[in-house]
Amino acid sequence: MPKVQAVRPLSPATVSPRMLWTATGVVVALLLLAYLVAFDQGAVSRSGMFLHELMHDGRHLLGVPCH
Numbered sequence: 001m002p003k004v005q006a007v008r009p010l011s012p013a014t015v016s017p018r019m020l021w022t023a024t025g026v027v028v029a030l031l032l033l034a035y036l037v038a039f040d041q042g043a044v045s046r047s048g049m050f051l052h053e054l055m056h057d058g059r060h061l062l063g064v065p066c067h
């Protein structure tokens with residue numbers, strides 16, 4: 001007679017608060033970076049047009065409206 005094993009139900013995934021805060025920080029940092037690369041015209045970075053000019057080719061490469 002085959003042995004029958006009880007199947008344990010899968011426990012729901014748990015996320016530690018530290019992991020949640022780390023993931024949130026990474027997402028916020030990436031969103032800020034995406035904003036600075038794609039949309040900043042110097043108002044947020046306070047760099048004049050330096051950042052815009054630095055990322056200019058990347059903006060065109062990504063298809064972000066530039067000028």
Ligand SMILES: [Zn+2]
Nearest residue numbers: 056060066067
């Ligand atoms: Zn351009």
